[in-house]
Amino acid sequence: MAQTVGFFTDTTLCIGCKACEVACKEWNQLPNNPLEFRDSYDNTGQLDHANWRHVRFVESAATNPDKPIAWSMMSDVCKHCANASCLEVCPTDAIIRTEFDTVYIQQDVCNGCRDCISACPYGVIGFNSTSGTAQKCTFCYDRLQNNLKPACATACPTQSIKFGPLDELRQTAATRLATLQAQGVSQARIYGDKEYGGLHAFFLITEKPEAYALPSTQSAVLPSRNNLPGYVTATITAVLAGLAGLIAFRRRGEPPAAQTPPSGT
Amino acid sequence: MPNEHFVVPPHWEWYILGYFFFAGISGGSYVLGSMLRLWGDARDAAASRIAFLISFPTLLICPILLTLDLGQPLRFWHFLINDSSGGLAFKPWSPMSLGAWALLLFGIFSFVMFLSALSEGGIVHRRALATAASFVAGVVGGIFMVIGALFGLFIAAYTGVLLAVSNQPVWSDTWALGGLFLASALSGSAACVLLATRTRRDAIATDRKLIEADRYFILLELALIVLFLATLGGVLSKVLTGGWIILWVIVLAGTLIPLALHWRATRMRATVTAVGTAAADISLLAPVLVLLGVLALRAVVIFSAQA
Numbered sequence: 017m018a019q020t021v022g023f024f025t026d027t028t029l030c031i032g033c034k035a036c037e038v039a040c041k042e043w044n045q046l047p048n049n050p051l052e053f054r055d056s057y058d059n060t061g062q063l064d065h066a067n068w069r070h071v072r073f074v075e076s077a078a079t080n081p082d083k084p085i086a087w088s089m090m091s092d093v094c095k096h097c098a099n100a101s102c103l104e105v106c107p108t109d110a111i112i113r114t115e116f117d118t119v120y121i122q123q124d125v126c127n128g129c130r131d132c133i134s135a136c137p138y139g140v141i142g143f144n145s146t147s148g149t150a151q152k153c154t155f156c157y158d159r160l161q162n163n164l165k166p167a168c169a170t171a172c173p174t175q176s177i178k179f180g181p182l183d184e185l186r187q188t189a190a191t192r193l194a195t196l197q198a199q200g201v202s203q204a205r206i207y208g209d210k211e212y213g214g215l216h217a218f219f220l221i222t223e224k225p226e227a228y229a230l231p232s233t234q235s236a237v238l239p240s241r242n243n244l245p246g247y248v249t250a251t252i253t254a255v256l257a258g259l260a261g262l263i264a265f266r267r268r269g270e271p272p273a274a275q276t277p278p279s280g281t
Numbered sequence: 282m283p284n285e286h287f288v289v290p291p292h293w294e295w296y297i298l299g300y301f302f303f304a305g306i307s308g309g310s311y312v313l314g315s316m317l318r319l320w321g322d323a324r325d326a327a328a329s330r331i332a333f334l335i336s337f338p339t340l341l342i343c344p345i346l347l348t349l350d351l352g353q354p355l356r357f358w359h360f361l362i363n364d365s366s367g368g369l370a371f372k373p374w375s376p377m378s379l380g381a382w383a384l385l386l387f388g389i390f391s392f393v394m395f396l397s398a399l400s401e402g403g404i405v406h407r408r409a410l411a412t413a414a415s416f417v418a419g420v421v422g423g424i425f426m427v428i429g430a431l432f433g434l435f436i437a438a439y440t441g442v443l444l445a446v447s448n449q450p451v452w453s454d455t456w457a458l459g460g461l462f463l464a465s466a467l468s469g470s471a472a473c474v475l476l477a478t479r480t481r482r483d484a485i486a487t488d489r490k491l492i493e494a495d496r497y498f499i500l501l502e503l504a505l506i507v508l509f510l511a512t513l514g515g516v517l518s519k520v521l522t523g524g525w526i527i528l529w530v531i532v533l534a535g536t537l538i539p540l541a542l543h544w545r546a547t548r549m550r551a552t553v554t555a556v557g558t559a560a561a562d563i564s565l566l567a568p569v570l571v572l573l574g575v576l577a578l579r580a581v582v583i584f585s586a587q588a
Contacts, residue, residue, distance in 0.1 A: 062289070064289070101448055104374065104375070105375050105377065105446060105447070106372075106375070107360055107370065107372060107375050107377040107378035107381060108356075108359040108360060108363070108364070108370055109363050109365065109366075109370050109372070110359070110364075112365075122365065124364070125356075125359060125363075125364045125365060126352075126353070126356075126359075127351050127352065127353045127354075127356035127357060127359045127360070128351045128352020128353045128356075129350075129351055129352075129360075129377060130291035130292065130293065130352070131291070131375070131377050131447075133288075133289060133290070133291040133292075134288060134290070134291040134293075134447040134448070134449045134452070135288075135446075135447050135448055136288060136289075136448065137284075137286040137287065137288060137448040138287055139287045139288055139289040141289075142289070143291075143292065143352060144352075145352070147352070148351070148352030148353040149352055149353060150352075226285060229287040230287070231284065231285055231286050231287065232285065234284070235284035235285045235286060237284055237448075239446045239447050239448055239453065240374050240446060242442070242445040242446050242447075242453060242456060243374060243376070243442065243446055245445075245456035246376075246441065246442035246445045246446065246456050246458065246459040247442055247459060248456075249456050249457055249459050249460035249505075250434075250438035250439075250441065250442060250459030250460050250463050252460065253438070253459070253460035253461075253463045253464050253501060253505065254434045254438065254463060256501055257312075257463065257464065257467050257497075257498060257501060258316070260494055260497030260498060260501065261312075261313070261316035261320065261494055262316075262320055263493075263497070264490050264491075264493040264494035264497060265316050265317055265319075265320040265321045265325065265490050265494065266320050266321075267320070267321070267322045
């Protein structure tokens with residue numbers, strides 16, 4: 017098996033240039049976004065079938081009165097979770113784990129049922145109505161197979177997006193976190209070392225996870241958690257319904273009904 | 282406390298609503314037909330046959346709706362066969378995978394019971410039908426029918442579990458949906474059979490029993506609606522705002538009014554030997570309201586979570 021790889025995105029280095037978005041679209045030949053004005057420099061909006069990288073502009077109130085808005089930029093992407101919700105629910109096995117330990121949707125197998133879309137807690141997967149399939153970041157699977165870095169990490173001018181062996185990236189992130197905290201950025205933290213068994217695309221963030229549309233560690237739960245309680249409730253209902261049927265339909269020892277002519281069935 | 286996720290909606294809409302409705306009616310009708318055979322008497326045979334005659338045609342609609350909803354309809358068979366390995370695509374922890382298999386297997390049970398009902402009712406005279414009828418009449422046939430009823434229960438219930446096994450707000454915040462959809466499906470199926478038997482003199486005795494059963498199913502459904510709403514916590518407002526209120530009114534009208542009408546019909550029949558016109562009116566209104574309620578319940582659950 018090839019080496020497990022990952023992305024480490026350091027949001028403190030992101031300048032919001034969107035080079036990653038452009039490189040991703042260009043390499044993967046993703047369609048352009050329709051022109052749309054929003055209340056922000058974020059005119060991508062969200063990750064979906066045509067946007068596999070999305071530079072999020074997280075706005076918050078700043079302490080400096082001259083600059084009332086503070087921005088935290090984050091280049092968002094599929095997290096390639098170790099325990100992936102999408103992969104768990106996919107009924108056709110279209111979603112697989114590659115030799116690089118990334119999560120990949122086989123476009124020739126996906127039948128467009130969209131179960132993965134309702135499962136992904138990060139809102140990463142989108143439905144492409146042209147191909148009729150679910151689509152998301154492939155971790156540039158074709159580039160990995162040819163010993164190339166993913167397009168986004170190659171294009172990032174500030175090295176906010178780092179690509180490499182996952183173990184090495186975790187060490188790099190720990191070192192960077194220690195440096196920032198020593199500099200007084202006490203709110204800095206790593207997101208993705210515990211969530212979903214460890215994300216293969218993880219982040220250094222300076223706000224609460226929810227501010228970046230990332231579920232908290234407590235909320236990072238798999239869809240299958242509801243299998244047992246769901247079936248147990250259904251089973252109890254079935255037993256009660258069976259009892260209801262037994263009471264309602266039981267033989268009551270009533271006299272047989274008068275002979276009636278057959279009426280067709 | 283509900284989990285906070287940032288899921289986008291899968292856009293499961295009208296086809297899925299139709300599928301959930303007909304799957305419930307199909308599975309529920311089969312279960313009712315089986316219960317009438319197991320626990321009823323000779324006078325319930327006509328209603329039991331009708332239940333099986335409802336189950337299979339409504340089941341046939343299900344794969345059509347499911348397939349139409351797919352982005353790649355011609356790949357519907359990928360639910361069953363793994364296109365990469367050529368082996369079976371079976372994931373017991375994925376309700377959608379389980380459901381696809383259950384739908385296929387339930388089809389066999391439902392089809393055989395349908396053939397048997399056709400033969401027993403004298404609708405069609407063919408050797409194959411007579412064979413099915415004689416098979417069902419035996420001990421092995423009885424076991425076959427009961428196994429089919431278990432599949433029927435699953436088909437009627439799993440659609441709720443399918444929604445819950447996600448990270449979608451509302452759906453994944455409750456464990457009550459499987460039970461709720463099952464209770465509602467049984468109530469809707471009883472309504473369907475009541476509608477089909479209301480003009481048949483040979484089913485009058487069963488009519489009364491079906492009304493009693495429907496009353497229990499509705500009570501079960503109401504209890505599960507309360508549980509469903511109680512388990513939603515912070516996302517309760519998603520299902521109880523705006524236009525969804527109208528659907529909830531239909532749900533309540535489809536449970537409380539039939540409950541009252543059933544109670545009245547039971548009282549009338551206890552005092553009047555012949556079925557009067559008032560009772561006949563009631564026997565049309567109550568099942569129609571129940572069926573509308575079954576549809577509205579699924580609609581509010583499916584659409585409100587994705588709004």
